[in-house]
Amino acid sequence: MDVFSSAVTLLLDWQVLLALLVGSIGGVIIGAIPGVGAAVAIAILLPATFALPPLVGLVMLLGIYGSSMYGGALPAVLINTPGTAVNALTTYDGYPMTQKGEARRAVALAYSASFFGGVFSILCLMLLAPLLAKIAPHFGSREIFLAALLGIILVVLAHRGQIFAAGMLAAFGIFLQTVGLEPITYSRQFTFGQTWLTSGVDLIVVVLGLFALSQAFLLLTQPDERPKLTSIEGSMLSGLKELWLYKRVATVSSSFGVLMGMIPGVGEFTAQFMSYTYAQKTSKTPELFGKGAPEGLIASEAANNAVPAAAMIPLLALGIPGEALTAMMLSVFYVHDVIPGPQLFQNDMPFVMALYLALLVLNIIVLVFLMFSTNRLTKMIELPTRLIGVTILLLGFVGVYSLRNSITDCAIAAGFGVFGVVLKRLNLPIVPIILGMVLGGIMETKLRSAMPRVKNPLDMIERPIAMVIFAMILLVIALHIRTLIKEARNPPQDVDSDIHPTQGGSQ
Amino acid sequence: MTRLKGLQELFKRYRRPGDIVFAWAFLAFSLFLLSQLGSQAPWKSGGKTFTQPAFWPTVSIALMAFFAALHLISSALSPRINGRWTEVWDWVRSVEYAGWFMAYVYTVPQLGYLATSMIFGVLLAARAGYRDPKILMSMAAMGATIVVLFKSFLQVKIPGGAIYEMLPTTLRSFMLTYF
Numbered sequence: 001m002d003v004f005s006s007a008v009t010l011l012l013d014w015q016v017l018l019a020l021l022v023g024s025i026g027g028v029i030i031g032a033i034p035g036v037g038a039a040v041a042i043a044i045l046l047p048a049t050f051a052l053p054p055l056v057g058l059v060m061l062l063g064i065y066g067s068s069m070y071g072g073a074l075p076a077v078l079i080n081t082p083g084t085a086v087n088a089l090t091t092y093d094g095y096p097m098t099q100k101g102e103a104r105r106a107v108a109l110a111y112s113a114s115f116f117g118g119v120f121s122i123l124c125l126m127l128l129a130p131l132l133a134k135i136a137p138h139f140g141s142r143e144i145f146l147a148a149l150l151g152i153i154l155v156v157l158a159h160r161g162q163i164f165a166a167g168m169l170a171a172f173g174i175f176l177q178t179v180g181l182e183p184i185t186y187s188r189q190f191t192f193g194q195t196w197l198t199s200g201v202d203l204i205v206v207v208l209g210l211f212a213l214s215q216a217f218l219l220l221t222q223p224d225e226r227p228k229l230t231s232i233e234g235s236m237l238s239g240l241k242e243l244w245l246y247k248r249v250a251t252v253s254s255s256f257g258v259l260m261g262m263i264p265g266v267g268e269f270t271a272q273f274m275s276y277t278y279a280q281k282t283s284k285t286p287e288l289f290g291k292g293a294p295e296g297l298i299a300s301e302a303a304n305n306a307v308p309a310a311a312m313i314p315l316l317a318l319g320i321p322g323e324a325l326t327a328m329m330l331s332v333f334y335v336h337d338v339i340p341g342p343q344l345f346q347n348d349m350p351f352v353m354a355l356y357l358a359l360l361v362l363n364i365i366v367l368v369f370l371m372f373s374t375n376r377l378t379k380m381i382e383l384p385t386r387l388i389g390v391t392i393l394l395l396g397f398v399g400v401y402s403l404r405n406s407i408t409d410c411a412i413a414a415g416f417g418v419f420g421v422v423l424k425r426l427n428l429p430i431v432p433i434i435l436g437m438v439l440g441g442i443m444e445t446k447l448r449s450a451m452p453r454v455k456n457p458l459d460m461i462e463r464p465i466a467m468v469i470f471a472m473i474l475l476v477i478a479l480h481i482r483t484l485i486k487e488a489r490n491p492p493q494d495v496d497s498d499i500h501p502t503q504g505g506s507q
Numbered sequence: 508m509t510r511l512k513g514l515q516e517l518f519k520r521y522r523r524p525g526d527i528v529f530a531w532a533f534l535a536f537s538l539f540l541l542s543q544l545g546s547q548a549p550w551k552s553g554g555k556t557f558t559q560p561a562f563w564p565t566v567s568i569a570l571m572a573f574f575a576a577l578h579l580i581s582s583a584l585s586p587r588i589n590g591r592w593t594e595v596w597d598w599v600r601s602v603e604y605a606g607w608f609m610a611y612v613y614t615v616p617q618l619g620y621l622a623t624s625m626i627f628g629v630l631l632a633a634r635a636g637y638r639d640p641k642i643l644m645s646m647a648a649m650g651a652t653i654v655v656l657f658k659s660f661l662q663v664k665i666p667g668g669a670i671y672e673m674l675p676t677t678l679r680s681f682m683l684t685y686f
Contacts, residue, residue: 048661164581168533168574175540175567178548182560189564190540190547213608217601220635386635390646393604393631394624394653397611402663410612414605421601425594426523436567444563451558 006350019056023063024362031071037084038068039211044399054336059358066308067366073110075381086268089300096292104232108239110301117302118363120254121309136317136342145446146469148439151264155435166432173436176201196408209413210430212396214420219389226384236371249279253299257306262313264322268304275303317345324431327438525594530579537572619668621686624650659685
């Protein structure tokens, strides 16, 4: 109870509350504009939050992260274009409902399912927190190394159909973080005699290039789009009542979201895939899926909104980010010398609890905001995409240049911006590069610090948690090989596709 | 035959035109890095393998080359999709906007953040095909809003422009602090 009251005190600071309000409402607006997304916004705002106290900065970024998917559901339902990449599955049933004249019902259900998923996951995590505080201290260097390795393997294998590309891009990310002055022997690696490469390639510069600038370049080179929308009449509260009829699907989908969010490298897409499949298999009307089934819409939105809170678990308890957005947030911790990991969970529980409470409050703020402003929000969707591109380009400059006033950083970010355009146009994933950089750094440090205690390879897995994680690595690889063999025996039909759901483009 | 077909099916997925160009380029880049391992990340004599500074560059580049080769094979085994060079031209077109971005970066220390953001907001909107004065004015306002939000309000570190030196002392310090 002490922890809870301390957390409430932390949260009641006016700066934190303002950051929460700005982050959550800003996140909904950003999510609703197709082509922007939470990653672009977080990348741009990241350096600006370094000057703020850690909780204020993190709450603002969390606000954007947790609320963007609410906004992203709106264009997914109304114009068949997901506002953020994780709303892609929402289009399957949301848009057919709009075509049938049920736009208000679809939007209300999407909001209600998102709210349910968000609140459900936070309550689960609050209940889990004491247990995690007990387990986290048992994670030493070996366990964290193995968990990061599992994260890298999972992020590669999660990109079904693009495993080779995801593998080479994750390896590229690991390589990028090795460039520059090596901290142990002070030798220069892959600098090619260039002084500007000595300080290495900064994660934030890469993130801004790959997410923000590439999106600006992409929008500016593509034909202008300006969708026209009709307004939505009626109350949004009816969605909460209707959601009650589908409480089983909502609960199971949220549970998938929590579970998948906690595992590094997996995230929203796998959670959505599993919950959608579950909803369809257990539905009385499976034939309606893809044609406007409310359960399909609920499965998608409840699962994706349950992930952000869960994704904070590996970040806070182990210092391991599971996806690109938490990887960006990790840098906020480092800048303020707050090292996430077992110590944080053990010694500063009110800080962790305050973050969870902030997530809970943001879900309420967002729901109330959407009840009254959905029609105004549809105007944001109508913004011309090229003008959005200009705005992102101008904002991208703030992000990169304010970091250390370096023109070299800007040039590197512009280079990664062009590289990001190529990846996005080819539907290749960006997230493995970012996770490769972050998890690669963690693996390098943790393996080095684990070495003095490792006399033979088996010492790596002598402790129970290390052994369990190692068994999980073997299991994940074995399951993947099994799937490959199955697919080889029964090849899937029509395997070429223009759209891959795991495209990291607008995430 | 069925098994071979199955494996081929597994190899060809989610492709877009230009995939093979990217596959070749990435493999060439990986092989170049591989060839530079000896000079850019030399293996030190003595010491454990895992604590060698060159360990992670070696592992990552080897993995890059391995996966890039498989990615290239998967592209080569799949039927060609037309429009390869049109797609590559679209990639090249984005370089123009990288140039705009760098021009913006170089101009800020000269003209100051406020003026540069407003000018580039208008110029880029014009480049994007907009001629309506209302839209151009709104983009200038957008540039000013960004400056007010980030520089005046959030106080991000962006130095003042050289042009500010020509202003009277009081106005100069105001402009340097807020714009």
